[in-house]
Amino acid sequence: MKLSVKHNVDQWFNKIAKNPALGRTVSILWLILIGWIAFGWNLGNIGLIDETEPLFAEASRQMFVTGDWITPFFNGDTRFDKPALIYWCQAIAYAIIGVNEWAVRLPSAIAAFALVCLVFYTIQWYFAKQDELEQVSRPTRRYKTSFIAAALMALNPETIIWARTGVSDMLLTGCMASxxxxxxxxxxxxESREQGAGSREQGENSSPLRPAPRPASSALFPNKWYIAFYVLIAGAILSKGPVGIVLPGLIVAAFLLYVGKFREVLSEMRLLVGVLIILGLSVPWFALVIWRNGWNYINAFFGYHNLERFTEVVNGHSAPWYFYFLVVLLGFAPYSVYLPLSVVRLKFWQRSHWRSLERFQQFGLFAWLWFATIFGFFTVAVTKLPSYVLPLMPAAAILVALLWSDFFQDTEARQTIPVSSSPTPPISPSFLGVSGWVNVVFLSVLATALFNITHILGTDPAISNFHEQIQRTGLPVIAGVMWLVCAVLVAALLLNRQWNQVIAINLIGFVAFLIFVLTPASFFIDRERQLPLRELSAVILEAKEPNEELIMLGFKKPSVVFYSHIHVNYLGLPQEAIDHIKNQAAKGLKPASVLLLAEQKKFLQMDLQPDDYKSLSTKGAYNLVRVPFKKKKSEKMDIS
Structure with missing residues (x-):
């Protein structure tokens, strides 16, 4: 029965391979399906998430409204955290579909989807070249592996979170990884071009009237892929600054030094041309923003947001040395348990073996050095954030997909393949079995943690009775049962030695988790945490008098700036707010009042009397009041 099903699957993939149009259609439909599930579904149906996303959204809105495409602004101040590409992309999206959540997140979603497509294409190309070298057709392996690689790339927590968030991290990852x-x-x-040129030269008539073909490496310009590399590096620099060239440069240099082709490849890449492309695309904006803002920009962006983040703890974002082990374990879950075996399988320490292979066969080694370089770089960095290792997720997906390719065999291609023609010998099922049982344990622990999630999560001051409300949704039980079922199914497959279906169970489990747990949970968090601020922003728009100041006391929620389109004065302490209101009253400003948006706890600490303010609205944990000024000779605060 198993052989019959497998034979039917192979026949189906053979049919796809023999019909290029059908193959392209199926591939496009698959990419659209996983892209929509991972990045498009409900993308703009949840409000902006404080505290970072609205900073980008509002800076882009200011750029769109004012027409100043050089200097980003937020809440009346310059914002030099990131370069301009993300703001440009969001502003263009505003112009096309309006100022809304969809437009804010669309650039991130498009960057993620484009990267998934390129991963799919590269895997397809790699296995087509391998089949060509081995003189065998294995469409089942080629298509299954590329389908799995694209799914692993899209359907993991780290990628989904940042592809659905309107910040610069996914744009950087899309540019850098691509x-x-x-x-x-x-x-x-x-290498293929040079081999092709050599073959043509040998086959051509040696007539003296016919000039010999020029070697591909002597061309004035690099090949199209190298040109795309340079253009995308410029995009990465405009997404997040120097890291956009430093990390790819380190990865490429490490790879070329390892395989002993450093000078040779730098020569064929036409590095001078590449540098001119990168500088020509990235430098103009930096030159303009520095020309306009001078040392303020240089110190803020290059000093604080780049050098200090690497050498010092910034904004309290410190973490232990093993932090990124946990980030990768959970961020690439549940497939991360197969990363150790995926790496060991390569035997990357056998340098002579890798140097003896053809260039395309070094793909697995390249993915490993990509993964290791980014992981090591940010482990050394002092400031640590989960999003920093997002650019290694494509490499992780490629490594795990290549591991599984050993188990995607074609029943009609049984001829023996010389070991020397394969970059890595097939992995033993017993080794995969060990990782499989680790997979079972990991899913069981994950299920247990989700059953007890309220004992793990901290409290959220913006959501009253946070733990009780989560329990009432029933989501922890659904999530726990879901992953427990997956653990049982994986265990059953391992006992029956059905290795190639294990990864499918993990993928199906994650899709179900995304649809039935993560998406409802995000709507719950949005309703309880962000909706009150959006509703209060609408009240502010209606109630605010011309030139009336808006004070936010005790917290910083930039989403209010985006949704109300009003400048907000952030004050931290109740006494600070009292002193500020007294000073404003003494100036005799018109209108003689301020709007005050405060957490209930901080508002009560101001000790205002009922006749000192007018309540406008209370939503969730927040109060919106108007505090009128009045003049008194007493030492009491001048408000009424």
Whole structure:
């Protein structure tokens, strides 16, 4: 029965392979399906999430409204945290579909989807080249592996979170990871071009009237993939600054030094041309923003947001040395348990073996150095955030997909393949079995943690009775049961030695988790945490008098600035707010009042009397009041 099903699957993939149009159609439909599930579904149906996302959204809105495409502003102040590409993309989206949540997140979603497509293409290309070398057709392995690689790339927590968030991290990852894939395609394709040129030269008539073909490496410009690499590096620099060239540069240099082709490849890449492309695309904006803002920009962006983040703890974002082990374990869950075996399988320490292979066969080694370089770089960095290792997720997906390719065999391609022609020998099922049982344990622990999630999560001051409300949703039980079922199914497959279906159970489990747990949970958090602020922003728009100041006391929620389109004065302490209101009253400003948005706890600490303010609205944990001024000779605060 098993052989019959497998034979039917192979026949189906063979049919796809023999019909290019059908193959392209199925591939496009698959990419659209996983792209929509991971990045498009309900993308704009949840409000902006404080505290970071509204900063980008509002800076882009200011750029869109004012027409100043050089200097980003937020709440009346310059915002030099990130370069301009994310703001440009969001502003363009505003112009196309309006100022809304969809437009804020669309650039991140598009960057993620484009990267998934390029991962899919690269895997397809790699296995097509391997089949060509081995003179065998294995469409089942090629298509299954590329489908799995695209799904692993899209359907993991780290990628989904940042692809659905309107910040610069996914744009950086899209540019950087795509640049690295383009580099490898150019690197491997250059060898094919030279071999093709050599073959044509041998086959041509040696007539003296016919000039000999010029070697591909003597061309004035690099090949198209190298050009794409340079363009995308410029995009990465405009997404997040120097890290956009430093990290890819380190990865490419480490790879070329390892395989002993450093000078050779730098020559064929036409590095001078590449530098001119990168500088020509990225430098103009930096020159303009520095020309306009001078040392304020240099000190803020290059000093604080780049150098200090690497050498010092910034904004309290410190973590122990093992922090990114946990981030990768959970951020690439549940497939992360297979990463150790995926790496060991490569035997990357056998340098002579890897140097003897053809260029395209070094793909697995390249993915490993990509993963290790980014992981090591940010482990050394002092400031640590989960989003920093987002650019290694494509490499993780590639490594795990290549591991599973050993178990996607074609029943019609049984001829023996020389070991020397394969970059890595097939992994033993017993080794995969060990990782499989680790997978079972991991899913069981995950299920147990979700059953007891209220004992793990801290409290959220913006949501009253946070733990009780989560329990009432029933989501922890649904999530726990879901992963427990997956653990049982994986265990059953391992006992029956059905290795190639294990990864499918993990993927199906994650999709179900995304649809039935994560999405309802995000709506719950939005309703309880963010909706009150959006509703209060609407009240502010209606109630605010011309030139009336809005004070936010005790917290910083930039979403209010985005939704109300009003400048907000952030004050931390109740006494600070009292003193500020007294000073404003003494100036005799018109109108003779301020709007005060405060957490209930902080508001009570102001000790205002009922006749000192007018309540406008109370939503969730927040109060919105108007505090009129009045003049008194007493020492009491001048408000009424």
């Amino acid at each position: 640049a690295l894939l383009c580099f490898f395609l150019g690197y491997a394709g250059e």
